[in-house]
Amino acid sequence: MIRIGCTGFHEHGSLNGKSKLTLYEYAQYFPIVELDTSFYFIPQEAHVQKWLGEIPSNFQFVLKLPGLFTTHQTLADDESFESVTETFRSRIAPIMEQQRLYCLLAQFPASFTCTKEHVDYLRALKSWFPEQIIAIEFRHASWYDTAIIEKMHAFMETYQYSLVIVDEPKKLATTVPLDFFITNPQAVLIRLHGRNDAGWIHTGPDARAYRTLYNYSDKELKEFAVGVKKCQKQAQEMAVIFNNNSGGHAALNAKTLQSLLGIDYQGLHPNQIDLFE
Template identity: 50%
Template sequence: MIRIGCTSFKEHTYLTGKKETTLYEYAGYFPLVEMDTGFYFIPSRANIETWLKQVPEQFRFIVKVQKVFTKHQELEEGQTLTELAEQLKNNMAPMIESGRLFCLLAQFPATFKCTRENVDYLRILRQLFQDIPLAIEFRDRSWYEEKYLEGTRNFMKNHRFSLVVVDEPKKLSTTVPLDAYVTNEDFTFFRFHGRNDMGWTATGPDAQKVRTNYRYNEEELTELQRAVESAKSKTKEIAVIFNNNAGGDAAENATQFKRRLGLDYEELNPSQLELF
C-alpha cells in the first residue's frame, strides 16, 4: 500500500481554507502524517492517545525521534540514551500496540558523515529501538559516494533500517541524490523536501521559512512518481511525505501526487467536501 501525507497537520490551508487545520480535518484528506514535534520533545502518552482518537483505524503516523538521538543536541547532565528511548517507547505504546505507527524517523544532520564512529552509533540506535520500524535519513552525500554506497545499502538491510529516499536540491554538491533503492522489504519511506537550491543552506532565524519553500512542477512530480513506482514490487508498505511546506505547497503537491497514482483512500474522516 502507498500512503501519502505531509509533515505536520496544522499548516495546510490548502485543505480547509483555515489558518490552522486540525488533525481530525487533515485525516479527511490523507491517511498519513509526519509528526515532527517529536524532534523537539518526547510526546506525552496523553498527547499520543489524543492523536489516536482523532484519526480512523487505517491512519498511520511517522514520528521523528528526539534530536539527542540524531546528534543535533548533546545529552543533558544525568540523561542517558537508554532512559530516553525507554521513555519514548513507553509513551508511544498506545500507537505501537494499535499498529498505527508507520515508523520512527531518525533524521541526521549534514555533519553526520560516513565514518566508522557514526556507523557504530547506528548500531547503538538499532539496539535502542530493537523491535520498532526505524527509518534513517542522511543529509550528507558521503553515505552515497561510490566507494561507500554498496556498504551503506547493505548495512541498512542487515540492521532492518529503511534508508529514506530523499528528494532535495540538485545543484549543490553536498546534497544527497534521489536514490529509490529499497533497503527494507517491510516498508520504504520517501521524503520530498523540494528543490530550493538557494534556501536549502540558509542559516539564521528565518532559515526554516525558506529551506522548504518550493512547489513541485508537473515534470518533477513525474520524476518522483517514477521513483515511487519503481519501489512498489520490492516493499510491502510505502510512505510518501511532502515536506515542502514553508510556502504552503505540500498539501497541494501531495493531492496532485495522490491523483497521479490513482489512489482513492477509504476509511478517512469525513472531509469538508463530503459535507455538501
Template identity: 45%
Template sequence: MRGGIGLIKIGLTTWSEHDYLLKKPKPTLAEYASKLPVVELDTSFYAIPTQQSVLKWVLETPPNFRFIVKAHQTMTLHKPWQDYFSSQQEAFTTLINSLQPMIKAQRLAAILFQFPPNFVCETQFVRYLRMIRQWMGDLPVAIEFRHDSWFLKQYLPETIALMKQYQFTLVIVDQPKVPHSAPFYPVTTNSAFQLVRLHGRNHDGWLKKGEDWRSYRTLYDYSDRELSELAQVVEEISSFSQDTYVIFNNNAGGDAAKNALSLQNKLQIKYQGLNPEQIQLF
C-alpha cells in the same frame, strides 16, 4: 494505486500548517485525516510527547491512519543527551514509552532518524546505527542521511548492506543539490516499508542563513513535470515493499498539500477508510 503490490500512502509534515488541504486555516488532526492517510510528527524532534497526547492523536484518527515520528534531537546527535537525560539510552526508552498507545494500536509507521550533515560515513557513526537498533528493539526505523559520504561508490554497498542487516529503511530524499548533500537514490532496503521525503529543490533557500532561514529552506512548488517524474519513481519502487510512504516537506510557501494531492491524482489513488469529512455550513 496503479500496479505493484504495495500500498502508497501520501502525507505531509505536521497537520496544522496546510490551509490548502481543507481550504481553511489550521486544520485539526481529525480534519487532516479526512484527506490523507499518514502524517509526519515534527514536534517530537524538539520535545518527546506525553502518552496522553499520543493517545489523543490515535483516537482522533481512523484505524488505517499512520504516524511517522521524528526521533528526538538527542537521538540524532543534533544536541547532547546530557542536556535532557541522565543517559543516552534514556532518550530512546522515554520516546518508546510515550509512543505505547500508538504502538499498541499498530499506528506507528516509522520512527525517523534525520541525521545532521556532520553524521558522516565513519566507524563511530556506524557503531551508533547498530546501537540504535539495539535500543529500538523491533520497532520500524527509517534512516535519513544528510551527507553524501554514505552514498559514495566505495561505501554505498556497505551502506545498503548495513541498512538491510538491521532492518533499517534508507530514506529516499529529494532535496536541493548542495555540496555534500545526499543524492536522490531510490533503493529499497526494507521489504516492510519505504519512505520518500520531498523537501523541495530551492538551492538558495536551503543554504540561507539568518533568523528567517525557515521561511526559505523548503520554499518550493514542484512543477507538474517534476511530480510526474516522482510519480513514476514512487510507483516503480512500491512493488518492492508492503507500504510506501511519501511525505511532502516543502511547505515554507504552503505548497506541500497542493503537491501531495497532485501526486495522489497522478498515481490514481483513492484512499479508503479516512475520517468522514465535516460539512461546512458557514
C-alpha cells in the same frame, strides 16, 4: 499500499481554506502524517491520546526520533540513552499497541558524515529500538560516495534500517542524491523537501522559511511518480511525505501525486462535501 501525506497537519489550510487544520481535518485528506514535535520533546501521554482520538482506524504516524538520538542534542548529566529510550517508548506505546506507527524517523544532520564512529553509532541506535522500524535519513553526500554506497546499502539491509529515499536540492555538493534503493521493504519512506538550492543553505533566524520553500511542477511530480511505481514492485508498504511546507505547497503537491498514481483512499474521515453526497 502507498500512503501519501505531509509533515505536520496544522499548516495545510490550502486543503479547506482554513488558516490552521486540526488532525481530524487533516485526516479527511491523507492516511498518514509525519510528526516532528517528537524531535523537540518526548510527547506527553495526553498528547498521544489526543492524536489517537482524532484519527480514523487506518491512519498511521511517522514519528521523528528526539534530537538526542540524531546528535542534535546531548544527554543531560542524569540521563542515559537507555533511560531516554525507555521514556520515549513508554510514551508512544499506545500508538504502537494500536498499530498506528508506520516507522520512527532518524534524520541526521549534515555533520553526521560517513565515518567509522558514526557507523558504530548506527549499530548502537538499533540496539535501543530493536523491534521498531527505523528510517534513516542522511544529509551528507559522503554516505552515497560511489566507493562505499553498495556497502552502505548492505549495512542498512543487515540492520533492517529503512534508508529514506530523499528528494532535496540537486546542485549542492553535500546534498544526497535521489536514490530509489529499498533496504527494508516492510516500510519504505520517501521524503520530499523541495529543490530550492539557495534556500537550503540559507542562514539566519528565518532559515526554516526558505529551506523548504518550493512548489513541485507537474513535470517533476510525473517523473517522481515513475520512481514510486518502480519502488512499489518491491515494497510491502510505502509512505511518501511532502516536507515542502514553507510556501504552503506540500498538501497540493501531495494531492497531485495521489492523482497521478490513481490512488483513491478509503476510510478517511468524512468532510463536509462527503456528508451531502
